[in-house]
Amino acid sequence: NAGVTQTPKFQVLKTGQSMTLQCAQDMNHNSMYWYRQDPGMGLRLIYYSASEGTTDKGEVPNGYNVSRLNKREFSLRLESAAPSQTSVYFCASSEGTVNTEAFFGQGTRLTVV
Amino acid sequence: SQKIEQNSEALNIQEGKTATLTCNYTNYSPAYLQWYRQDPGRGPVFLLLIRENEKEKRKERLKVTFDTTLKQSLFHITASQPADSATYLCALEKGGGNKLTFGTGTQLKVEL
Numbered sequence: 001n002a003g004v005t006q007t008p009k010f011q012v013l014k015t016g017q018s019m020t021l022q023c024a025q026d027m028n029h030n031s032m033y034w035y036r037q038d039p040g041m042g043l044r045l046i047y048y049s050a051s052e053g054t055t056d057k058g059e060v061p062n063g064y065n066v067s068r069l070n071k072r073e074f075s076l077r078l079e080s081a082a083p084s085q086t087s088v089y090f091c092a093s094s095e096g097t098v099n100t101e102a103f104f105g106q107g108t109r110l111t112v113v
Numbered sequence: 114s115q116k117i118e119q120n121s122e123a124l125n126i127q128e129g130k131t132a133t134l135t136c137n138y139t140n141y142s143p144a145y146l147q148w149y150r151q152d153p154g155r156g157p158v159f160l161l162l163i164r165e166n167e168k169e170k171r172k173e174r175l176k177v178t179f180d181t182t183l184k185q186s187l188f189h190i191t192a193s194q195p196a197d198s199a200t201y202l203c204a205l206e207k208g209g210g211n212k213l214t215f216g217t218g219t220q221l222k223v224e225l
Binding site for chain 2: 040042044045048050056059090092094096097098099101103104105107
């Protein structure tokens with residue numbers, strides 16, 4: 001039982017390049033989330049998906065797009081990377097949308113130069 | 114806007130003592146509050162959830178209190194061990210959908 005799996009673990013991009021961060025969960029959870037974590041800022045929600053087929057913006061969605069490919073997978077795309085997007089990205093999932101714990105992946109450390 | 118404050122300074126305590134971490138929040142009344150542990154280079158791991166109508170919750174050596182009047186949660190680790198050394202994050206649910214707003218975390222170091 002792997003839980004939440006993110007790929008890649010590390011990535012270096014040049015400004016303007018695009019990439020997709022992949023996330024998959026094997027717990028049959030309905031809801032999935034993308035957060036970024038920056039020093040001194042805490043985790044901030046980028047996008048979330050309450051259920052398969054739905055996505056919505058979080059606190060810091062600018063510069064990102066998401067796709068809920070199916071119940072298991074939720075990807076995050078950077079169309080034109082900027083240095084301000086240098087961060088650690090975490091995917092999370094939860095069984096429901098109320099009173100429920102979130103399970104996090106191990107993170108993707110992204111550097112944009 | 115909603116603000117969550119946790120002690121930014123590291124908390125150093127001796128093994129066997131009780132560690133107490135504080136989470137204060139403003140401009141919001143969350144339905145529940147969660148505590149997570151994060152080790153370096155790893156994702157957060159859920160520890161406890163406490164609802165607005167619960168004053169206290171326990172799990173093994175962990176205890177969480179939730180005072181909605183003071184807008185404060187306290188997180189206690191009793192009989193602390195070096196293995197408890199980590200960063201502890203407070204998170205509030207905001208706007209439904211289990212969307213969490215996190216504090217910046219408090220680093221705990223338990224020394225022998």
